[in-house]
Amino acid sequence: MDSGAIRRRPRRRLALAAAVLAVSGAFALTATGTAQAAGPAGGCAGREVKTLPFKTGVTHVYKRNGYICAVTVARTPGPLRTMSVSVQARGNRPVVDKGRFRQHAGPVTVHAGRRCVWIKGSVGRYSVSSGWILC
Template sequence: MDSGARGRRLRRRLALGAAVLAVSGAFTFTATGAAQAAGAAGGCAGREVRTLPFKTGVTHVYQSNAYVCAVTVPRNPGAARTMSVSVQARGNRPVVDKGRYRYHAGPVTVHAGHRCVWIKGAVGRYATSSGWILC
């Protein structure tokens, strides 16, 4: 195995570890009132700053301090179907949750600081994309 492949694998593992720490840190600072709102949002902390509706669902975007979180919810929950949600801070790779879910995809949280973010969400074959927002 060459050193380039080994370096890429190490960077992927470090990025995953940083994402796990960011998510756990975001949940640690959740206050009781925000925790109740987070339960309804599928696990996102903070205040809702955008709603991105599309034909088969809605992607909700939340912001708390320097963190941005998103969750995609189908219009008709219950049946398992392909769903996804992604959040990308400008200059970084997107963090994605994609799979077959019944009630929601996500939450996906990233540390954005003061950078713009790009949010995408999909349920089935219909999707939404925000463009660069929250700049």
């Protein structure tokens, strides 16, 4: 090897390190912006287009640029209990977030375009189902 090749390797490593640092900084800025936009909705962006209340909770539905996002929020946050939220664009399978949570299930986002969507939400043994909406 000549001495020129040896001198170029540190430059390549430095360039790679700078690129990794720049990309990680961009992700950090993106995550911060998303968190600020999320607010009380639990992570959904866009405007609220539907509220589906039921005895133990509320499922909020948001729309932005053809994407539908939903989150189910318990009326009284507290102990772990079974919660779920589901969004299904017509012609596709539902996207579901189900588990044991204290405050909310979701957010769940799907690209619906101009298709109808079916939203479901549950907290404990009570639930709500929208039928086909936003057509």
